[in-house]
Structure formats: structure tokens, C-alpha cells
Amino acid sequence: MTEFEPFPGPGVERVEVVGAVVPGEAYAEAVVAELMGKQAPEPLGRGEFFTGRPGTGVVCGDGRVAKVRLDLDLDWDTARRWVRHALDSERALGLHHPAKTWFLARVDGENRIGNVAPLLEPLHQELPVLSGEDQYRLLARLLGVYLEAATGPGKRLDEGLSNFGRDRQGRLFYLDDDTYDWDDFRSLAEALGYWIRLPLGLGTEGLTALGQELGRGILRHFGDPHWLRVLAQRLNRLFVANAEQAERRTALVEGIQSGHPSFRARMAAPEATGSTERTGSDLLAILADVHANRPALEAVLAYLKAEGITRGIVLGDVVGYGPHPQGCIELLRDSGLTLLKGNHDHAAANSQSRKGFSNTAYWVIEWTRGVLGEEAKGWLDGLPCCLEGEDWLALHGAPRDPTFFNGYVYHMTYEANLDELQDRGVPICFHGHTHIQGTYYRTAKGRDGFSGDPGQELREWRHCLVCPGSVGQPRDGKPGAAFALFHPETGELSHRRVDYDVDPVIDEMEGQGFPRPLLDRLRSGR
Incomplete structure (x- = not known):
């Protein structure tokens, strides 16, 4: 750190250089001092060569640009601490120009915080004049830098093209002073949506290649292919203005998911029988949260067989909490039912998945990983996250959660999730995760409510969120294996529950050393 005082220039009374990104x-x-005395900093705006927050001003000269924080009014010592923190963060990030220099200045009686760096042309100015091939290379490099920041320092860069620039050697640098908390690809999806709308020279083939490069980068840095599905889901929810933009989005999404199972599936329509008589084959069984409880699952499957019900959906969480993960996998693989992935399924198949689990739940996740073979874990990991019917959606968690299986539908969130269904034009969503049987609904007049009635006419409501309860670990105070039956033609729903002997399951859990709260919960149904 050095200090310059005084400076015989217009208005500049004092300058202190705190340091550069590279010492x-x-x-x-x-x-x-020359830059600060040149002119008053011009506030940043949108759509100009320099873009950014209005609280920052810029001064240019001799191939350099100084950015000054006009929104900060700090005493000299406090300002120095602020600058040191900013400089330490940028040194840890390692993505700014080596010569970017942070300083303090007193100009016309006011203390100023700022930095000076080489003047680089931002990408939003450079990109439009490049060839499609050069655009691809530059955007791929930007995405690589972006992912490095997310998984190294754990920060989200501002994705705007104006926040990146290249020097004469072609090195890419981050130009913004700010970084943000990582947001699970939410902001990146919005930035990619903007790229889709730009008149770039990439074409659909170039966007597919860019998506493939991004997908490889996500796997390299995050190690979990589920994030490919999350990003694809976020992209598919973005607004596109016309068919051309929709085609470009599809090309990008296909590239991102290249070589990995799609996050969504569709259920085949039942075979026509020619009969008008209602039978079990007309019904869909809706199961959720089996949680490695084989006797409970066997009781439900026996009921379905006796009623002639052959089609159905399992809304995730085949494993977790219970002692029979392999047995339940085998039963369901041979059941003919359509299976979706839950958060416990995902965690059991991916060793890096820890977030969102209590210590008790995670104990069982680790135990499950130890007893399942690689083939079974691969099967769990390959399950789709979302199923779509003609007028319904099925997933494990909540419709507004882009990760598919982490969000909950309950009294604090159901209104926002009904809003999501309304925005997407989806009348019915089947979900699990809460283990509580019942339906949140919205009427045609906009009134919201909850129904735990055993028989329901879903099409009486404009939108509804249906949880069939849990097969293997109910939490509504009613022991037994819970599920539901749905008639797609009429919209009739019937909540069901069958008894089974829970004592052998509890004995086995106790013998395996399962945490006591899980045994108590299974016995009480809470």
C-alpha cells in the first residue's frame, strides 16, 4: 500500500493505492490522481458501453477506466477496510485483470472508493461482429469461467455480457466489481434465455454444441447430472416470443442433456377395450414415499392386483427411512407402474448429495448406499423427475421447485404452488414428499382451501395439488399404507389406506441400528 499526498490537480486532495489483484x-x-482529476465520474446506466448500477460512476482516459462508488460515504479508515475486503475477494476469485487496482481518493472534500483497470471492450459490444464460430468459442469460455467461480469460491458472477471483456492477448476477464450467492442456475438460465433471443450467428447446431459444452462443464464442476435437468427445466419455463426462439431453446436444452436421461416422461394411454363398463383398468394408482418399507408396499400392490388396477405412478422416494431398499426396488421394477425420482432416491444414488437432510434421514441414506449395489443405484439415478398427462402433472416435490423433489407443498407454500399451476395452465398436480394425504385446491372463483375427504371430484376445482400420502411412512397420524386412485376420464379421486403388520419392520430397523425416532414415527404414523 502506498499513499500520494497532496496532488496538485483539480480537486484531488489525496490518493491512496491499496493494491492490485496481482501484487x-x-x-x-x-x-x-490524473484520472480522478480529469472529470467528474459519469453514473453508469443500461444499454451503454459501460453498464451497471447507477451508484457507480466511470472516468476514462489513456486506455484505462476508473470506476468510483458514488453511493458510499465512508470515513477514510472505514473505506480502507472496505477496499481491503473487496481486494481480498477478487484475489481469491482470480478472474479480474491482474492490474485492476483499488484505491481511495479525496476529491473536492469527499472520500471516494474506486478501482482502475485497463479499458477492455465488453462482450456485448464485441460479440455481434464476430463469426458464429468465434461467438461459440467466446461464449463457451465465458461459461467455463462462470462455472469455475461457482464451484471454486462458490460465487455467482453477474452473467451479463457487459460484465466480461478480453484483452489484446484474447484473455477473458470479469469486469464487474460484485459477485453474488450461488442460486442453483436460476440466473444462468435467464442469461441463456437472453442469448437465445439475440441475433447470434450460432444457429441451432451451434447452440446444441454450446449446450453440450455447458453440460460437460456442469458435470466436471458439479459432478451430478441432476443439475443438467434443473437447468433444462428452468430454460423450458422461460418465455420465448416466437417459433424460431423456441427452436433455438430446444437445441440448447438438447445439447445440455445430451447423453443423459430426460427429466420428464409421458405415460402411455390405456389400451381401448371397447367396453363402456368401468373397470380397474380405467384407474390410475397414485403412490408416493414407499421409503424402503416392503410389507407396506406388498399390501398396496396386493390391493391393486385384487382390484385389477394395472396402471399407476409412484411419485418418488422408493428408498430412505426404511430397511428394505433392494426389495422395494425389485418389486416396483416388476410392477408395471411408472416411477419418478424423489430426493431420497437421488441422495442414495449420489454420494455428494447431503443438503436438505436431517442427521437422522442422512444416517439412513448412508446405510442405504452401503447395502445397494451399483446397478440399483444407477437405476434410481436414471428415474425421470416429472411425468405429464393430458391435464395433469406428477412429481415428487412441488411444481414451482425446479429441482423437482426438494420443495414442499404445505400450508405455507400451497398458494404459490397453485399460482404456478395457474400460470402454466395445469389443472392437477400429483405430488409426494409431505407424507400427508389430502388436496389443496383453488375454485373457479379463486377461493383456496384444503380437503381431506376420502372421495373427491377434482374437476370441480380449477387447480389442485393432490398428495396420496405415504405408503411406507405416513405422517398424518393414521398408521397404514396410504395411496390414492384416480380416474383420468371423470376426474374422480379416492384416497385409500390398507393395513399391514408394522411390527416386523420395526424389529428389523431396530436390529439394523436405525435411529429410534424413525421407529417411533412408523408406529405412530406421525
């Missing part, structure tokens, strides 16, 4: 590369005090 030894800092600009001299005289350079800073």
Missing part, C-alpha cells in the same frame, strides 16, 4: 501490478498514484 506488483498496481497502477501508480499519479495515474489514479
Whole structure:
């Protein structure tokens, strides 16, 4: 750190250089003082060569640009601490120009915080004049830098093209002063949506290739292919203005998911029988949260067989909490039912998945990983996350959750999830995860409510969120294996529950050393 005082220039009373991103590369005090005395900083705006927050001003000269924080009014010592923190963060990030230099200045009686760096052309100015091939290379490099920041320092860069620039050697640097908390690809999806709308020269083939490069980067940095599905889901929810933009989005999404199972599936329509008589084959069984409880699952499957019901959906969480993961996998693989992935299924198949689980739940996840073979874990990992019918949606968690299986539908969130269904034009959503049987609904007049009635006419409501309860671990105070039956033609829903002997399951859990709260919960149904 060096200090320049006084400077015989217009209005500049004092300058202190705190340091550069790479020590030894800092600009001299005289350079800073000359820029600060050149003119008053011009506030940043949108759509210009320099874009950013209005609280920042810029001064340019001799191939350099100084950015000054006009929104901060700090005493000198506090300002110095602020600058040191900013400089330490940028050194840890390692993505800014080595010569970017942070300084303090007193100009016309006011203390200023700022930095000076080489003047680089931002990508939003450079990109439109490049060839499609060069656009691809540059955007691929930007995405690589972006992912490095997300998984190294754990920060989200501002994805705007104006926040990146290249020097004469072609090196890419981050130009913004700010970084943000990682948001699970939400902002990246919005940025990619903007790229789709730009008149780039990539074409659909170039966008597919860019998506493939991004997908490889996500796997390399995050190690979990589920994030490909999350990003694809976020992209598919974005607004596109016309068929051309929709085609470009499809090309990008296909590239991102290249070589990995799709996050969504569709259920085949039942075979026509020619009969008008209602039979079990007309019904869909809706199961959720089996949780490695084989006797409970066997009781439900026996009921379905006796009623002639052959079609159905399992809304995730085949494993977790219970002692029979392999047995339940085998039963369901041979059941003919359509299976979706839950958060416990995902965690059991991916060793890096820890977030969102209590210590008790995670104990069982680790136990499950130890007893399942690689083939079974691969099968769990390959399950789709979302199923779509003609007028309904099925997933494990909540419709507004882009991860598919982590969000909950309950009294604090059901209104927002009904809003999501309304925005997407989906009348019915089947979900699990809460283990509580019942339906949140919205009427045609906009009134919201909850129904735990055993028989329901879903099409009496404009939108509804249906939880069939849990097969293997109910939490509504009613022991037994819960599920539901749905008639797609009429919209009739019937909540069901069958008894089974829970004592052998509890004995086995106790013998395996399962945490006591799980045994108590299974016995009480809470």
C-alpha cells in the first residue's frame, strides 16, 4: 500500500493505492490522481458501453477506466477496510485483470472508493461482429469461467455480457466489481434465455454444441447430472416470443442433456377395450414415499392386483427411512407402474448429495448406499423427475421447485404452488414428499382451501395439488399404507389406506441400528 499526498490537480486532495489483484501490478498514484482529476465520474446506466448500477460512476482516459462508488460515504479508515475486503475477494476469485487496482481518493472534500483497470471492450459490444464460430468459442469460455467461480469460491458472477471483456492477448476477464450467492442456475438460465433471443450467428447446431459444452462443464464442476435437468427445466419455463426462439431453446436444452436421461416422461394411454363398463383398468394408482418399507408396499400392490388396477405412478422416494431398499426396488421394477425420482432416491444414488437432510434421514441414506449395489443405484439415478398427462402433472416435490423433489407443498407454500399451476395452465398436480394425504385446491372463483375427504371430484376445482400420502411412512397420524386412485376420464379421486403388520419392520430397523425416532414415527404414523 502506498499513499500520494497532496496532488496538485483539480480537486484531488489525496490518493491512496491499496493494491492490485496481482501484487506488483498496481497502477501508480499519479495515474489514479490524473484520472480522478480529469472529470467528474459519469453514473453508469443500461444499454451503454459501460453498464451497471447507477451508484457507480466511470472516468476514462489513456486506455484505462476508473470506476468510483458514488453511493458510499465512508470515513477514510472505514473505506480502507472496505477496499481491503473487496481486494481480498477478487484475489481469491482470480478472474479480474491482474492490474485492476483499488484505491481511495479525496476529491473536492469527499472520500471516494474506486478501482482502475485497463479499458477492455465488453462482450456485448464485441460479440455481434464476430463469426458464429468465434461467438461459440467466446461464449463457451465465458461459461467455463462462470462455472469455475461457482464451484471454486462458490460465487455467482453477474452473467451479463457487459460484465466480461478480453484483452489484446484474447484473455477473458470479469469486469464487474460484485459477485453474488450461488442460486442453483436460476440466473444462468435467464442469461441463456437472453442469448437465445439475440441475433447470434450460432444457429441451432451451434447452440446444441454450446449446450453440450455447458453440460460437460456442469458435470466436471458439479459432478451430478441432476443439475443438467434443473437447468433444462428452468430454460423450458422461460418465455420465448416466437417459433424460431423456441427452436433455438430446444437445441440448447438438447445439447445440455445430451447423453443423459430426460427429466420428464409421458405415460402411455390405456389400451381401448371397447367396453363402456368401468373397470380397474380405467384407474390410475397414485403412490408416493414407499421409503424402503416392503410389507407396506406388498399390501398396496396386493390391493391393486385384487382390484385389477394395472396402471399407476409412484411419485418418488422408493428408498430412505426404511430397511428394505433392494426389495422395494425389485418389486416396483416388476410392477408395471411408472416411477419418478424423489430426493431420497437421488441422495442414495449420489454420494455428494447431503443438503436438505436431517442427521437422522442422512444416517439412513448412508446405510442405504452401503447395502445397494451399483446397478440399483444407477437405476434410481436414471428415474425421470416429472411425468405429464393430458391435464395433469406428477412429481415428487412441488411444481414451482425446479429441482423437482426438494420443495414442499404445505400450508405455507400451497398458494404459490397453485399460482404456478395457474400460470402454466395445469389443472392437477400429483405430488409426494409431505407424507400427508389430502388436496389443496383453488375454485373457479379463486377461493383456496384444503380437503381431506376420502372421495373427491377434482374437476370441480380449477387447480389442485393432490398428495396420496405415504405408503411406507405416513405422517398424518393414521398408521397404514396410504395411496390414492384416480380416474383420468371423470376426474374422480379416492384416497385409500390398507393395513399391514408394522411390527416386523420395526424389529428389523431396530436390529439394523436405525435411529429410534424413525421407529417411533412408523408406529405412530406421525
